[in-house]
Amino acid sequence: VQVLTKATHGQTRQYNERLVLRTVYDLGPISRADIARRTHLTRTTVSDVIGGLLEQGLVEESGRGPSSGGKAPILLRFVADSRHVIGLDLGEETFSGALANLRGQVSHQVELPVGGRDGADALALVYRLVDQLVEQAGVIRWAVNLDWQDLPLASLLTERYRLPAHVANDSQAAALGEYAFGDRVRTPNLVAIKVGRGVGAGIVLGGQLFQGDSHGAGEIGHIFTVDDGAACRCGRFGCLETVTSAPAIVREARALAVGTPGSLLHRASLRQGDLTLDDVRVALDADDPVACAIVLRSARFLGRAIAGLIGTLDVHRVVLHGSVTAFGATWLDAVREEATRRALPLLSSRTEIDIVTISSGVVLLGASAMLMTNELGLSLTR
Numbered sequence: 001v002q003v004l005t006k007a008t009h010g011q012t013r014q015y016n017e018r019l020v021l022r023t024v025y026d027l028g029p030i031s032r033a034d035i036a037r038r039t040h041l042t043r044t045t046v047s048d049v050i051g052g053l054l055e056q057g058l059v060e061e062s063g064r065g066p067s068s069g070g071k072a073p074i075l076l077r078f079v080a081d082s083r084h085v086i087g088l089d090l091g092e093e094t095f096s097g098a099l100a101n102l103r104g105q106v107s108h109q110v111e112l113p114v115g116g117r118d119g120a121d122a123l124a125l126v127y128r129l130v131d132q133l134v135e136q137a138g139v140i141r142w143a144v145n146l147d148w149q150d151l152p153l154a155s156l157l158t159e160r161y162r163l164p165a166h167v168a169n170d171s172q173a174a175a176l177g178e179y180a181f182g183d184r185v186r187t188p189n190l191v192a193i194k195v196g197r198g199v200g201a202g203i204v205l206g207g208q209l210f211q212g213d214s215h216g217a218g219e220i221g222h223i224f225t226v227d228d229g230a231a232c233r234c235g236r237f238g239c240l241e242t243v244t245s246a247p248a249i250v251r252e253a254r255a256l257a258v259g260t261p262g263s264l265l266h267r268a269s270l271r272q273g274d275l276t277l278d279d280v281r282v283a284l285d286a287d288d289p290v291a292c293a294i295v296l297r298s299a300r301f302l303g304r305a306i307a308g309l310i311g312t313l314d315v316h317r318v319v320l321h322g323s324v325t326a327f328g329a330t331w332l333d334a335v336r337e338e339a340t341r342r343a344l345p346l347l348s349s350r351t352e353i354d355i356v357t358i359s360s361g362v363v364l365l366g367a368s369a370m371l372m373t374n375e376l377g378l379s380l381t382r
């Protein structure tokens, strides 16, 4: 009984601490009295918790606010530089890492080419990346990493650097990045979909990343989409990825270019051999009908998948990122149109589908956001 009571007390304290910290993060500079009003905690509890946060350096006093009759209250604000986090984005060709403060401001960024390394060599490269960033930071409190499936990277990093580490895939990290540091007013729920080499969604519900029972939530790239479809890298056929990903679009363009002698794609393929995603974009921008047809078809399949997410989750905000978003308005409009057409109007009419507002490094920033959520409880919900 004693143990239980203590645990509960500890949990309450942590809960209060996170609530107060979040309030200062979102609303500071703010007085102790205002924090108490906002959080419905007693003023004694707030003062007590603030004392602890001041000691940890997470908040600081920042002058006095306007007086409402009596003595002007002391204001408190969040110290963004009190901790630094390392975000890693371990892609297929490049490992990149960033050092960011708790407002997501990046002070250092390092990129190392993978050059075909795998296994122990790839791990050594990760260590080199983290070492370089640690050097820049001086004192680091937490580290985080992303998108690593072959090794228990989180525990390896935790052991080596004696720092907590968390793992998510790049779609999940990007969702948190946009949620936490995006330009727009925060909504509690958000889905971010990556459409690049692969296709995947990150789902934020109630300010928290939803990872599912085995961290696989949002793996929409392998939802069955087309009968008699192409082979997918997962070993099955006709997955969403086989019709909407960058490689799928390029494959389709190469196939159609051969039989359409008048098209820009055909001319581009004659000029330079194999077509790239950028060739398709250039042809699309020049209103080439073959390129238009390819891009619109793939956009519609994506729109249909989004309609499914809207129907399942009732989210009002869906953001898209990844190399395929380079197709711009033509592609985006087709995605929107199809999503609206295929979802219940009551739900889809309130959903906005956009390209992410963070143009670069959304995955790296998401890594920082994940750490803030997991380690400081800055789940960033209002």
Ligand SMILES: [Zn+2]
Pocket: 221, 222, 223, 232, 233, 234, 235, 236, 239, 241
């Ligand atoms: Zn698949």
